[in-house]
Amino acid sequence: MDHFKLTDGILHAEDVPLPTIAQEVGTPVYVYSRATLGRHARVFREGLGELDNPLILFAVKANPNLAVLRVLQREGFGADVVSGGELRRALAAGMTPDKIVFSGVGKTRAELELGLDTGIAQFNIESREEGRELAELAAARGEKARCALRINPDVDAGTHEKISTGKADNKFGVPLHHAGEAFAELGALPGLALEGLAIHIGSQLADLAPLETAFGKIGTLLGQLREAGHTITRVDLGGGLGVPYRTGESFPSPADYGAMVARVTRDWGVQLVFEPGRVIAGNAGVLLTRVVRVKRGLNNPFVIVDAAMNDLARPALYGAWHDFEPVAQTEERMTANIVGPICETGDTFATNRDCPALVAGDLAVFRTAGAYGATMASSYNSRGFVPEVLVSGSDYAVVADRIDAGAIMDAERVPEWLD
Numbered sequence: 438m439d440h441f442k443l444t445d446g447i448l449h450a451e452d453v454p455l456p457t458i459a460q461e462v463g464t465p466v467y468v469y470s471r472a473t474l475g476r477h478a479r480v481f482r483e484g485l486g487e488l489d490n491p492l493i494l495f496a497v498k499a500n501p502n503l504a505v506l507r508v509l510q511r512e513g514f515g516a517d518v519v520s521g522g523e524l525r526r527a528l529a530a531g532m533t534p535d536k537i538v539f540s541g542v543g544k545t546r547a548e549l550e551l552g553l554d555t556g557i558a559q560f561n562i563e564s565r566e567e568g569r570e571l572a573e574l575a576a577a578r579g580e581k582a583r584c585a586l587r588i589n590p591d592v593d594a595g596t597h598e599k600i601s602t603g604k605a606d607n608k609f610g611v612p613l614h615h616a617g618e619a620f621a622e623l624g625a626l627p628g629l630a631l632e633g634l635a636i637h638i639g640s641q642l643a644d645l646a647p648l649e650t651a652f653g654k655i656g657t658l659l660g661q662l663r664e665a666g667h668t669i670t671r672v673d674l675g676g677g678l679g680v681p682y683r684t685g686e687s688f689p690s691p692a693d694y695g696a697m698v699a700r701v702t703r704d705w706g707v708q709l710v711f712e713p714g715r716v717i718a719g720n721a722g723v724l725l726t727r728v729v730r731v732k733r734g735l736n737n738p739f740v741i742v743d744a745a746m747n748d749l750a751r752p753a754l755y756g757a758w759h760d761f762e763p764v765a766q767t768e769e770r771m772t773a774n775i776v777g778p779i780c781e782t783g784d785t786f787a788t789n790r791d792c793p794a795l796v797a798g799d800l801a802v803f804r805t806a807g808a809y810g811a812t813m814a815s816s817y818n819s820r821g822f823v824p825e826v827l828v829s830g831s832d833y834a835v836v837a838d839r840i841d842a843g844a845i846m847d848a849e850r851v852p853e854w855l856d
């Protein structure tokens with residue numbers, strides 16, 4: 438459920454009419470709903486109600502905007518970060534180090550140092566090589582880095598190949614078959630307090646079955662590691678729960694997910710950690726855009742909007758679907774190709790889409806753009822970065838400025854020796 442609703446035929450974010458934001462801030466613009474973020478955070482936490490003291494971390498990469506992070510921090514969420522930049526954002530948003538976990542397959546030495554400096558709750562180590570390096574750095578400080586070993590369970594998450602992370606050929610984690618050996622080696626290093634396991638098999642999962650299979654494998658490994666004399670106090674089950682992008686699609690709810698987790702992990706005797714991203718932020722945001730013009734085609738007309746693949750990359754990257762709705766309701770419909778202005782055919786949001794009839798100047802939104810939206814933006818075609826707005830009731834604020842193409846150009850220079 439979200440708080441983008443029609444009132445008197447005009448789409449609103451909570452109590453704010455979207456035309457007001459378009460007028461004041463310009464388009465394209467990302468618009469987030471605080472009430473929706475808060476609701477999703479609470480529904481997720483309530484879904485885990487059967488568990489004892491779960492640690493819930495927002496996957497910052499899904500939406501790293503500081504105001505969004507602050508909303509979630511106030512809901513009691515910590516942060517799952519995958520870079521030094523994200524770690525700094527989590528801290529700036531008020532998340533405390535005891536609720537920050539550092540994931541990622543290529544943490545640099547500087548990033549490992551930053552994690553140690555910060556005193557984060559846990560490093561999710563993705564390889565023996567990384568574990569050795571972290572152990573050295575921590576030992577040199579006379580510290581023990583708290584960490585978990587990320588396992589690659591070789592499970593097909595049944596999602597898009599580019600966001601599947603738990604198959605043997607994906608770059609993430611230590612293969613399940615090497616986990617015993619890796620745990621024995623790393624667990625013995627004086628610089629590490631290795632007391633956890635971690636897993637994350639992919640994103641936009643439509644089905645709980647692959648998660649259950651992966652968790653089952655982790656449960657078996659947990660037993661084997663304990664038998665071998667290791668102490669395991671935490672298991673990080675990652676994120677991945679999918680959200681509906683198309684009206685009418687149905688997905689497992691956080692309650693279904695929580696019930697499955699409670700059943701599978703009943704005897705584990707560990708603190709469970711969760712890293713939801715998309716399920717919290719996805720439906721809490723829209724990309725508001727204006728139709729530049731409608732161009733006649735040989736077949737369908739092209740609805741050319743002022744947003745493009747550099748602003749919202751998911752359709753170009755994954756062939757992803759985003760519902761496209763006009764801001765002012767209209768009865769008339771058309772079948773159109775919805776495209777951005779960028780000089781690539783990949784800059785296509787939808788083809789043969791049955792949509793309301795739109796004309797130049799109309800406002801429309803791409804729905805479900807709150808996760809993996811603004812954060813994936815680029816400045817391709819020398820377009821700037823789109824601003825972000827957070828709405829709360831009848832208030833709204835620009836929470837990220839538009840960075841125009843000129844500001845980006847200002848960071849470039851032509852060396853004198855070229856002339």
Ligand SMILES: *Cc1c(COP(=O)(O)O)cnc(C)c1O
Pocket residue numbers: 496498499517519540541637639640641675676677678712713714715716
């Ligand atoms: C991306 C990611 C997540 C979040 O995934 P969602 O599908 O957005 O819930 C969680 N954990 C890790 C390690 C990730 O890389």
